[in-house]
Each structure stands twice: as C-alpha cells, then as structure tokens.
C-alpha cells in the first residue's frame with residue numbers, strides 16, 4: 115500500500131494526515147481512529163483489538179505528537195489520529211496476578227487483604243503517573259492509596275470504570291499492578307460488602323437451567339442489521 | 355491507623371472531642387512511605403508526603419496534625435525540606451505538573467504539640483484519676499530525632515510524663531524511653547526487634563512498671579507483639595487510651611496482643 119492511497123484514487127477532498135506507525139510513515143484520512151487508521155494503512159489485527167467500543171481494554175496504544183515531549187497513552191479504538199502522530203500498539207500486558215479463593219478473602223478477617231496479595235502496593239510513591247496514563251480518567255493513584263489503607267470498598271468504587279487495559283501498570287515506577295489488584299477489590303466488594311442481590315441469583319439460575327439457550331442461538335444466527343436493531347430497541351428495566 | 359492501630363485512632367478522636375478540640379480527618383491523604391529518605395537528590399520519595407501537604411492546602415487548611423510518630427517524622431522532614439530548599443520545591447512543583455503547586459504554607463504537628471497547650475482542659479476532663487497505675491513512658495526515635503523535628507528535648511524529653519501526671523498515673527523515670535524499638539526490622543529481622551523489646555521491657559519491669567505508654571503504632575506493635583519472645587506480658591498503651599480511660603470514655607482496645615483488661619480490672623479502672 116502506498117502512503118498516498120486516497121490521493122491516488124482521486125479522493126482529493128478527503129483531508130489526509132501523516133502518522134508514523136513503529137517509525138514507518140503513512141498518510142491516512144483525518145477523522146479515523148488509530149485503530150481504523152492502522153487498518154487503512156494495511157495492518158490486520160490478530161491481537162490488541164476487541165470490542166472496538168472502548169469497553170474491553172484490548173487496544174492500549176502509546177503515542178506522541180510532533181511537538182510534545184510527553185508520551186501519551188490511550189485506547190486505539192477511541193482516539194482519533196492526529197497529524198504527526200508517532201504510535202505503537204501494545205497487544206498484551208504480561209502483568210502478574212495473585213491467586214486466591216474468593217471464599218477465603220473475607221476482608222473483615224484480615225488486616226489488609228489487598229496488601230497481603232499485592233504487597234507491592236506499599237511501594238507507591240504517590241507520583242500520580244498511573245492516573246495520568248489512564249484512558250478512563252480513573253483516579254488510579256487514589257484507588258491504590260485506598261487499598262493501602264485497607265479500604266476495599268473505596269478501591270472498588272474508584273476503580274469501577276477500569277477496563278484492564280494495563281497502561282497504568284506499564285508507567286508505574288513502583289511496578290504496581292493496579293488493575294489486577296483493583297479487580298480483586300471489586301470481587302471482594304461484590305462477594306462480601308455489597309448487599310446480596312436475589313435478582314442476580316434468580317437470573318443465574320435461569321441461565322443455568324438453559325432458559326436463554328434458544329434466544330442466544332437465535333441471536334448468534336441473526337443478520338447483522340437485525341441484530342443491531344434488536345440491540346437498539348432492547349428493553350431496559352430498573353431492578354425491583 | 356485504619357487497621358492494626360485503630361485503637362489509637364478511635365481513642366484519640368474521642369479524647370480530642372471531649373477536650374473540645376475535635377480532629378477532622380483530611381478528605382484525602384497519601385501514605386507517607388513511613389521512612390524519610392535522607393538521600394540529598396532523591397525527590398521521588400518526597401512526593402507522597404508533599405502531596406498530603408497539597409491536599410491540606412487545597413482544602414484551605416494550614417495545619418496538619420498526625421497521630422503516628424512515623425507519619426509525623428516523615429511529613430515534617432519533607433515539609434521542612436521544601437520550605438528550606440527552594441530548588442527542591444521548584445523541582446517538586448515541576449514534577450507535580452498539572453496538579454496545583456505546593457506553596458509551602460502548611461505546618462505539620464504531632465498530637466503532643468496540640469495536647470501541650472491544653473493542660474487545663476485535660477485536668478478538667480479527668481473523671482477518674484488512674485492513681486494506682488504505675489507506667490513507664492516510651493518515646494522511641496521518631497518523636498525526637500533528628501532534633502530539628504523533635505517534639506521535645508531529644509535526650510531528656512518530658513512532654514509525655516507531663517501529660518501522664520495530669521491523668522494521675524505514677525510515672526517512672528525511664529532512661530530507655532528514647533531507645534529504638536527495632537522499627538521496620540520487624541518485617542524481616544524479628545531477632546533484632548526481639549532483642550530491643552527484651553531490653554526495653556525488662557528494664558521497665560525491674561523498675562516496677564505495670565504498663566508502658568507510647569504514641570507510635572509501630573512501637574506499639576513491636577513492644578506488644580514481640581514480647582511473645584520474652585518472659586513478660588506487660589500491656590502497651592497508647593497515651594490516648596489512658597486519657598480516654600481517665601476521662602471515663604468507652605474504648606474497645608481490640609488491637610492489643612497482650613490484653614490490658616485484667617490489669618485494668620485489678621486496678622479498679624474497668625469493671
């Protein structure tokens with residue numbers, strides 16, 4: 115593929131921007147997301163791409179713009195390309211994750227259950243680099259600090275929007291694995307702190323009984339347009 | 355303070371409330387790191403304590419009081435450093451980047467600084483003098499060293515003794531009160547801590563102490579927990595616990611490894 119593809123095809127009215135992918139120059143139409151721009155440039159994603167909607171955290175990207183010394187991080191599926199962008203996409207984050215049995219991590223029975231499993235959180239120097247890296251605008255440093263003082267629920271609340279992209283953890287000078295720790299906090303909160311939900315239990319039982327198997331099968335086989343329409347017209351009800 | 359030392363926090367809150375000077379927890383604060391980095395060019399480890407100063411500044415406060423001796427020591431040293439060394443403050447503010455600059459206008463105090471000016475209120479609040487109790491005061495390191503942050507005379511402090519006397523307790527002279535408890539060696543060198551604890555506790559007991567009083571969660575943990583390696587079982591109180599008892603306030607003393615209740619019952623302080 116040549117960098118000037120759009121112009122070659124006579125699409126002069128499409129404004130193009132110049133980007134550098136792992137050092138190689140491409141011209142891509144303005145307004146594309148990083149993800150679609152990479153595809154436009156001929157890359158095919160086998161990893162580092164999932165929902166394309168900003169939910170799954172698979173598409174972490176590191177980039178810098180022309181006259182800025184700072185490295186920036188964001189999600190490739192949510193960020194528009196800019197002229198003079200230098201970028202690379204990160205397909206996988208090899209972060210450690212603690213193993214535990216959810217039935218044995220009742221927070222009341224331990225001094226600090228998160229610190230026990232992720233002792234490295236005590237190394238936090240409050241530099242706030244993690245917060246600046248987060249594409250979800252989460253107060254990452256604050257949830258690490260909440261965990262450090264044993265406040266599992268606050269850690270869970272502050273990290274609620276985390277999509278496990280891992281960008282915080284590759285920036286942290288203390289090598290903390292924020293998102294795995296916070297996921298543990300949310301699991302503990304769901305299991306021990308939040309009120310038990312009867313509706314949830316009922317629904318899980320219904321799923322186990324196979325009551326939705328038929329509907330699921332229908333959806334898998336549905337035409338894409340019909341599926342979209344069904345999704346848009348879905349019925350959302352308040353609990354209770 | 356929120357987990358292993360919650361006895362200190364709850365008793366201190368109750369006592370200060372009773373004295374008409376309630377403590378209000380900061381809306382946000384950051385772990386100070388517990389040990390002050392003395393390296394000249396290490397600004398990284400000053401960020402956490404200075405962030406807490408920034409929190410106070412943004413909340414419109416210019417005074418921060420700590421209960422923990424280690425927090426006091428770290429916050430005070432880091433804060434003083436920013437006030438004394440313009441270059442360091444500038445580097446810090448460069449780093450803080452988009453966050454508001456620290457202007458250096460916050461002062462750090464230990465609870466003792468506040469109690470110091472409240473002798474009359476303390477006397478008035480005592481409902482049940484703890485006459486029968488014989489205690490040894492213990493300061494450890496962090497309240498007194500280095501001497502530019504000391505809450506009292508580094509080699510011959512009296513501030514804790516003065517407070518205890520207001521409660522009616524018999525205070526022993528304790529020359530070991532400024533010695534180190536072993537501090538963070540508790541993490542992986544318990545042998546060091548055990549030696550220190552044996553030395554400090556055995557001296558106090560020989561002099562007739564029935565309990566030891568202090569104000570630091572780590573000293574409390576070391577002297578309390580590591581007594582299991584010795585022949586002693588002397589209760590280790592936070593000073594605010596004795597104040598609460600003398601003021602007739604209810605406290606639960608749930609973090610103690612050596613349960614102080616039997617001593618307190620024997621002395622008629624608890625029923």
Ligand code: SF4
Pocket residue numbers: 171247248249250251252254275276277278279280281282283292293
């Ligand atoms: S907290 Fe970390 S893993 Fe979670 S969304 Fe933010 S940067 Fe990604």
Ligand code: SF4
Pocket residue numbers: 237238239240241242243244245254255258285286287288289290
């Ligand atoms: S990047 Fe790491 S050290 Fe810095 S505030 Fe976040 S968790 Fe703490």
Ligand code: FES
Pocket residue numbers: 162163164165166167168169170171172173189190191192
């Ligand atoms: S592909 Fe799922 S968040 Fe970008």
